[in-house]
Amino acid sequence: MEQTRFVALGDSFTEGVGDIDLRLPNHCRGWADRVAEELARHDETVRYANLAIRGRRLQRIADEQIKPALAMKPTLVSFYAGGNDLLMARPNMAKLIRDYEDAVRRITASGATVLLFTGYNVPLSPLLEPLKVRTAIYNRNIRRIAAKYQALLVDYWCFEKFQDPRMWAPDRLHMSTPGHSYMAKKVLEVLGAQHSLQSPRLAAPRPRTRTENIADDVAWLRRDVGPWFSRRLRGVSSGDHVEARWPELMPVVLPERLGTAKAQAPQLSSRFS
Numbered sequence: 101m102e103q104t105r106f107v108a109l110g111d112s113f114t115e116g117v118g119d120i121d122l123r124l125p126n127h128c129r130g131w132a133d134r135v136a137e138e139l140a141r142h143d144e145t146v147r148y149a150n151l152a153i154r155g156r157r158l159q160r161i162a163d164e165q166i167k168p169a170l171a172m173k174p175t176l177v178s179f180y181a182g183g184n185d186l187l188m189a190r191p192n193m194a195k196l197i198r199d200y201e202d203a204v205r206r207i208t209a210s211g212a213t214v215l216l217f218t219g220y221n222v223p224l225s226p227l228l229e230p231l232k233v234r235t236a237i238y239n240r241n242i243r244r245i246a247a248k249y250q251a252l253l254v255d256y257w258c259f260e261k262f263q264d265p266r267m268w269a270p271d272r273l274h275m276s277t278p279g280h281s282y283m284a285k286k287v288l289e290v291l292g293a294q295h296s297l298q299s300p301r302l303a304a305p306r307p308r309t310r311t312e313n314i315a316d317d318v319a320w321l322r323r324d325v326g327p328w329f330s331r332r333l334r335g336v337s338s339g340d341h342v343e344a345r346w347p348e349l350m351p352v353v354l355p356e357r358l359g360t361a362k363a364q365a366p367q368l369s370s371r372f373s
């Protein structure tokens with residue numbers, strides 16, 4: 101049986117932002133790590149790389165990540181890109197879709213199994229309702245491209261569990277740990293792979309007062325939205341000084357063996373900062 105070589109490409113969604121784990125590179129874990137872990141539990145020969153970096157837009161992902169990914173001769177490539185483009189003031193949707201399809205064409209030509217994702221209508225704020233239209237256009241085209249190139253599709257848009265705000269990190273843009281875990285479960289289902297992941301069991305939240313909701317919105321605007329707009333105005337990205345978490349194919353580091361792996365492999369521990 102051919103060895104599985106899984107390479108994950110994209111932005112913060114695939115890097116794992118929102119799923120905090122201080123033991124790991126960039127202090128996050130994410131759905132892609134969790135998928136690799138489950139694959140490795142059933143086949144210790146699985147190899148995994150994750151080139152995703154937060155803040156990356158589609159063109160930069162295509163320019164910086166596809167070539168090194170294909171050099172690894174992957175058997176499975178996940179590709180999520182375009183989310184940061186949709187957040188721009190005036191995205192060129194036609195060009196975005198053309199560039200996306202070109203990227204998928206390049207990856208598919210390698211012979212690897214390709215895994216694509218629709219986008220989710222993140223419930224950020226009523227002020228950002230126009231994003232729904234962009235996301236709908238994006239998703240319609242992702243489904244078309246997936247069918248055209250016979251790629252596997254994780255139809256994120258349809259996952260009702262993500263209507264629960266607890267599936268989202270405090271910044272309301274990235275998935276929380278339960279969100280990433282559930283995404284990993286859905287990805288494994290699309291792959292038809294064995295796994296032991298369960299749907300998150302979230303206790304009923306305490307009802308919140310209007311005052312608490314307003315205070316939370318104000319804190320979110322100050323903590324997350326303000327810095328995001330500031331970076332946009334200055335032309336910088338949250339990922340400008342961030343490196344890929346797992347830039348080369350390597351054996352999967354299972355969480356229960358993490359301490360031993362760090363002690364025995366200097367090349368791993370050097371990336372934990």
